[in-house]
Amino acid sequence: MSAVARAGIVAGLVVCGCWVSAAPAPPPPLDTLLTRVGERVAAFYRRAQSVICLESSTVQPVTKNWSWEGMARTVESDLRVEADDAIGDAFPEAKVIREIRRINGRLPRERDKKDRTGCMDPNPLSSEPLAFLTPAHRGEYVFTRLREGKDKDRAALVIDFVSADRTSRLELIEDERGHDDCFDWKGPIATRGSVWVDADTHDVLRVERHLTGPVDLKVPWKLQRKYLFPPWIVMDRADTTLRYATVTFKDPEERLLLPESIESMTIVRGTLQSYRQTDTYTNYRRFLTSGRLRIPDR
Numbered sequence: 001m002s003a004v005a006r007a008g009i010v011a012g013l014v015v016c017g018c019w020v021s022a023a024p025a026p027p028p029p030l031d032t033l034l035t036r037v038g039e040r041v042a043a044f045y046r047r048a049q050s051v052i053c054l055e056s057s058t059v060q061p062v063t064k065n066w067s068w069e070g071m072a073r074t075v076e077s078d079l080r081v082e083a084d085d086a087i088g089d090a091f092p093e094a095k096v097i098r099e100i101r102r103i104n105g106r107l108p109r110e111r112d113k114k115d116r117t118g119c120m121d122p123n124p125l126s127s128e129p130l131a132f133l134t135p136a137h138r139g140e141y142v143f144t145r146l147r148e149g150k151d152k153d154r155a156a157l158v159i160d161f162v163s164a165d166r167t168s169r170l171e172l173i174e175d176e177r178g179h180d181d182c183f184d185w186k187g188p189i190a191t192r193g194s195v196w197v198d199a200d201t202h203d204v205l206r207v208e209r210h211l212t213g214p215v216d217l218k219v220p221w222k223l224q225r226k227y228l229f230p231p232w233i234v235m236d237r238a239d240t241t242l243r244y245a246t247v248t249f250k251d252p253e254e255r256l257l258l259p260e261s262i263e264s265m266t267i268v269r270g271t272l273q274s275y276r277q278t279d280t281y282t283n284y285r286r287f288l289t290s291g292r293l294r295i296p297d298r
Helices: 003-022 029-046 221-227
Strands: 051-062 073-083 094-103 124-128 141-151 154-163 172-174 183-187 191-198 203-210 214-220 230-251 254-270 274-286
Touching: 029 073, 029 141, 029 154, 029 191, 029 203, 029 254, 051 254, 154 203, 230 274
Parallel strands: 172 214
Antiparallel strands: 051 073, 051 274, 073 094, 094 124, 141 154, 154 191, 172 183, 191 203, 203 230, 214 230, 230 254, 254 274
């Protein structure tokens, strides 16, 4: 065998060896991965409590073919996450707290509390969107499949899920905050979706959620009579995509994976307004508390 041939074989063995050593580890079993993801969500709740950001929420009315209809409205709020103290091994429950700063570039006015233009303004208090991955709520979903994927060229594991209760039972209600000519719905709603988590850290990178199919909203007789609504209203789509990004803080230096954006599209037939909503999260600030204990001289 010639020296050139031997060199080629050796080079091939070296390359193969590199391939073998660089082979990614297989993903953990789905149950194990879900446990790790829940732990990362709990850690996120604990660390996010020291962070505040600017949320810009823009609602644009649309037609059923997704074209714009009417004027958009943008609400800017200071936002933070607040978590209850966990008892024992229990995971903390978290909620999102907002303080509205500006509406379409101006200071909030008293009439915004009732005027219908504020119908889609974000609630001052709302549930945290990753709560469904904690043990207290995981039983509400069936996690059906684990697969490999990517998110912004980042190696990821993708977990598909669907609501354990596949039946939606929604009822139309008037806005609980008292906005004129404004409506919401209550009741269980069946959804399906996917969660992208970092392949190494198991931090959540992205969540996509959709309806399992068109949903009928029951209209109570009182609203039928008051607004001349039909007995049923059909919601064709309710799509939501949440994205997370790494934010770097200094003094002391720390890198946190925090919300970057939420995009949603809700399409309703006929009576109610369809809309597209885009929430972006910027200007992250971290507040740190410190104290010093002084022992008086005796």
